[in-house]
Amino acid sequence: MAVIETKKLTKYYGKSRGIIDVDLSIEEGEIFGFIGPNGAGKSTTIRLLLALIHPTSGSATIFGKDVITHAKEIHQEIGYLPSEVFYYDNMKVKDLLNYSASFYKKDCSKRIKELAARLDLDLNKKIDDLSYGNKKKVGIVQGLLHSPKLILLDEPTSGLDPLMQNIFFDILAEENKRGATVLFSSHILSEVQKLCDRVAIIKDGKIVKIDSVQNMKEEAYLKVGFETKVPFDVSTLGLGKLNELTQNGLDVSFIYKGDINLLMKKLASLDLIRVNVHEAELEEIFLHYYQKEA
Amino acid sequence: MNVFRFEFKQLFKSTLSWSLALALVVIIFMSFYPVYYEQIAIMKPLFDNLPELLLKSLGVNVDTLFTGLGFYSFILMYVQLIAAMQGMMIGLGIVGKEVRLKMNDFILTKPMTRSSILIQKSLAIFSHILITWTLLSILSYVMLTTVETTDLKFNIFLLFTFSTLLLQVMFASLGILTAVLLRKLKSVVGVSMSVVFTLFVMNLMQAILDEPWLRYFSPFQWFEKSYIFYNSSYEWPMLAMCALVTIGSCVGAYVVYTHKDIHAV
Numbered sequence: 001m002a003v004i005e006t007k008k009l010t011k012y013y014g015k016s017r018g019i020i021d022v023d024l025s026i027e028e029g030e031i032f033g034f035i036g037p038n039g040a041g042k043s044t045t046i047r048l049l050l051a052l053i054h055p056t057s058g059s060a061t062i063f064g065k066d067v068i069t070h071a072k073e074i075h076q077e078i079g080y081l082p083s084e085v086f087y088y089d090n091m092k093v094k095d096l097l098n099y100s101a102s103f104y105k106k107d108c109s110k111r112i113k114e115l116a117a118r119l120d121l122d123l124n125k126k127i128d129d130l131s132y133g134n135k136k137k138v139g140i141v142q143g144l145l146h147s148p149k150l151i152l153l154d155e156p157t158s159g160l161d162p163l164m165q166n167i168f169f170d171i172l173a174e175e176n177k178r179g180a181t182v183l184f185s186s187h188i189l190s191e192v193q194k195l196c197d198r199v200a201i202i203k204d205g206k207i208v209k210i211d212s213v214q215n216m217k218e219e220a221y222l223k224v225g226f227e228t229k230v231p232f233d234v235s236t237l238g239l240g241k242l243n244e245l246t247q248n249g250l251d252v253s254f255i256y257k258g259d260i261n262l263l264m265k266k267l268a269s270l271d272l273i274r275v276n277v278h279e280a281e282l283e284e285i286f287l288h289y290y291q292k293e294a
Numbered sequence: 295m296n297v298f299r300f301e302f303k304q305l306f307k308s309t310l311s312w313s314l315a316l317a318l319v320v321i322i323f324m325s326f327y328p329v330y331y332e333q334i335a336i337m338k339p340l341f342d343n344l345p346e347l348l349l350k351s352l353g354v355n356v357d358t359l360f361t362g363l364g365f366y367s368f369i370l371m372y373v374q375l376i377a378a379m380q381g382m383m384i385g386l387g388i389v390g391k392e393v394r395l396k397m398n399d400f401i402l403t404k405p406m407t408r409s410s411i412l413i414q415k416s417l418a419i420f421s422h423i424l425i426t427w428t429l430l431s432i433l434s435y436v437m438l439t440t441v442e443t444t445d446l447k448f449n450i451f452l453l454f455t456f457s458t459l460l461l462q463v464m465f466a467s468l469g470i471l472t473a474v475l476l477r478k479l480k481s482v483v484g485v486s487m488s489v490v491f492t493l494f495v496m497n498l499m500q501a502i503l504d505e506p507w508l509r510y511f512s513p514f515q516w517f518e519k520s521y522i523f524y525n526s527s528y529e530w531p532m533l534a535m536c537a538l539v540t541i542g543s544c545v546g547a548y549v550v551y552t553h554k555d556i557h558a559v
């Protein structure tokens with residue numbers, strides 16, 4: 001069953017574009033990455049799913065229920081971590097977490113303690129006295145304390161040190177094993193590559209591609225770089241259209257997708273000094289999506 | 295009712311301060327009254343010689359000033375200014391709290407409808423207003439019975455003190471409406487002060503310009519003390535105006551809050 005399903009979801013802020021005709025279907029138990037640069041529409045999509053903003057047209061359902069009309073029921077099972085966290089002033093960590101827990105129909109005290117211990121968070125401190133990273137930890141506990149079925153994360157790792165990021169990713173992986181579906185937005189591809197099963201790439205408010213991380217890597221995007229002894233025209237190689245082609249004197253690099261044997265044959269015909277062929281990182285594939293239409 | 299409990303608990307300190315401020319004004323001013331009453335022979339001609347405009351803008355009615363209730367009605371203007379300030383500040387402060395602290399994402403992603411959040415917050419606000427007003431009314435009554443030399447007209451006192459509650463509630467509703475309309479809120483005190491004082495200055499404007507219709511936009515004149523004193527009743531059009539603004543603000547706030555887009559901060 002699809003946990004999240006959007007149909008032609010569109011949002012305009014007045015005349016300015018938020019997202020246009022976004023169709024997503026995220027299955028139960030998936031860790032789904034949502035990738036795009038700032039301003040592409042990641043946060044807009046997540047805020048629409050959370051009923052913080054209302055769609056201009058199209059619709060979205062979570063657990064099969066409309067996100068706007070059934071917001072209250074849906075929120076019972078959602079954990080959300082925004083990119084920036086803010087809290088009430090003059091409050092202790094545990095008071096804030098208890099207040100947060102008081103909205104849910106279950107006892108969350110055990111889970112609060114577990115998560116705080118895991119993240120090395122002192123529950124008796126005043127929130128105002130915490131560093132940014134520690135405030136972020138309060139946000140993580142706050143988002144997960146009710147063991148939600150769906151976890152929405154909007155660029156969650158900013159402000160976390162690498163060690164904490166790893167712990168955080170471990171916790172997410174455990175939540176996922178427990179059965180939670182995760183939607184994770186980010187502009188940092190390596191973290192998505194590390195964690196997600198599938199990714200959607202969003203550009204200028206439109207989804208340009210949805211595929212599994214595995215597929216994207218298996219589609220044999222190759223990063224090719226070499227240096228020749230004498231100058232030559234790359235277009236005479238006969239490898240079709242090359243992405244991200246750069247030629248700097250005798251140095252040539254590009255991203256190649258296609259028959260690998262053909263590539264090797266063509267390269268063999270050149271008088272090479274150096275060659276370097278490796279599987280393209282998601283980062284490089286991703287750039288290619290962005291430049292394709294540019 | 296967790297939002298109600300949370301906000302209700304948090305408001306106690308503020309209510310204590312406001313009640314103390316109001317109590318001080320009532321106690322200090324009312325304890326002047328006996329001294330001043332003894333000097334009536336000297337004081338009355340003094341007041342008679344003051345320009346009418348000044349007296350009017352100060353809320354002084356020379357004919358009634360030398361009775362306990364009349365004197366109370368004079369200080370009521372300042373009591374109501376403080377009470378209005380309280381109403382506006384807690385209305386704006388409680389409903390606008392998530393706007394000020396950029397916490398709308400926190401509270402609005404919880405399993406609770408927006409209407410329920412707004413209603414629970416409003417209940418906390420109005421409960422604290424009622425607490426403050428009850429304390430104020432009891433204290434005022436005690437002070438009045440202590441200093442009043444003639445029989446105290448209880449029904450007039452009730453009309454006086456009830457008008458304070460009506461103003462408090464009206465300003466709280468205005469605060470709630472303001473809170474849901476704002477996208478950013480830096481200072482609750484700043485916004486409240488400007489709204490309350492602007493409306494307070496309408497008093498003066500009305501006194502100077504003497505345009506009767508201006509009174510409708512001058513809340514501190516809706517419950518004219520001398521009218522209440524002589525007629526033992528409110529002026530119905532003004533009472534209607536108060537009800538209109540209060541109910542209008544609440545309904546408006548509800549409609550806006552339940553439909554508005556919460557933008558990222």
